[in-house]
Amino acid sequence: MRYLRILTLHFEDVLQVRSRAFVYFIINIINPLMLILFWQGAFAKQSTISGFSQTQINSYYLLLIILNTTLISHIEEKIAKSDIRSGELVRYLTRPFPYLLLSFFEELPHRLIQGLYGIAAYMLLSYFIAIPPVVISSASVLIIILAYLLSFIIQATISLIAFWIIDMNGILNTWEVVRMILSGMMIPLSFLPLWMSSIAYTLPFAYFIYFPAITLLGNTTSHMQLWIIVMQVLWIAIFGCTYKLLWYFGIRKFSGVGQ
């Protein structure tokens, strides 16, 4: 009940600055739309590319509008810059709640509001762009929930490096670039050169964008869905442990003046 109250308060906060949330949403839809237009040029000369037809690629990028806005956590700015670097963390340490959980509830309303914008845009655009219907099953819902948890825990873990490094700009930028390429945000992973897609399938990034997207497209078997879920849980566990470890040592280095 206490957590629900915290969540509600953060919802109020997000709704108070709706125009900001809308601008963030616009930022997220421009790239997928540009890429749909880009690939239309490529499909003028060939009917399929790496097993994707034009309608499937349209559907993939339209789904990215929802998945990018909902599943990509942006907690790193808050944890690394506002909390650790600027010392805001002091406020959280004195509260009777785990910091990770508070950060989770602070971030969740942003993702849900963005997701709602994303769904509205998807429905509107699917009226103009021919796409097959998405496959929603209990497995795909579970994969999406796990994808968000994975994205959140990865971003939170990376942010903790701020305990040791004052300026995280370089690390966060590099991380974002790697994530964009290897998660399937820019292009379906099967379009990549073989060596690159093999790396992408091994790393965790594909499990929070690419695999949820192809599951919703209906391009996965039940056996593969089970494999995706297992891998997601495994990566969440790995990053969860890493987070605990970094927090344990990092918090001993942290110093801040009461606020």
Next chain:
Amino acid sequence: MRRYVHIYKQFSLIGLSSIITYRAGFFSHLVGSLTWGIFHYISIFILTYRIQSIYGWSKAELYLLTGTFGIMWGLFRFLFVKNFHEFSRTILSGRLDTLLLKPIDSQFLMSIWQVSYDELARVILGIAFVIYTTISYNIAITFTHVTLYVLLIIIAIISSYSFWFLVSTIVMWQPRLDNVVGLLYTTAGIMRYPPEIMSRFGSSFVLLVTPLLFVIAIPTRAFSGNAAVTSIAWFMIFSFLLFILSRKFWKFALRSYTSVNN
């Protein structure tokens, strides 16, 4: 004019001294700039990995487009981007009072306060990539093409600056809309694509709604000698008008600015 050049020189020197003072911060930003610079080249390699041409643009032309974007974008960021980041905060905190009281043009001060030296890495990467593409794909260039290319890149910077300034001025009415810079970053990214991707919407739509698509495409076409004189003329007029508009809009927005002195 000489006074403005002197002021700009002083700001640039302050920027240099801050690099020396905060070396780790500069290095971190340099890594960030290089990473994003490299990302643009990786992304074009990936996007064109399974195709030979798109909308009449060959692989080589698409690479040139990306390299030109890298040069223009690097220069733009070097000159202006930090100031656009401060735009919202300057207005929200009331710091604009201080700038308005100075006997210098306020738009000038809002635009050139800080310089980002780390962004020059993108310019170097861009130049290297354009040279690599020119040599690898045997693109025939002349001295006239290169001169025109440089001139058009300068005009591209002016039009991008004007567009950014125009949009950022909206913050005067919505000071908490600081993420509008993020939106500008994304719209800048569309310049990396050929303008023809909007062709299905009709040429009038492209000219009216997405003129930014031409900002990089025209210099790129000029480099390989394929730019039409009319499109170059149109581009110059468009940039000039956009700059005038950004100035008029700033003057108009200043009338809505209120503060109780910070």
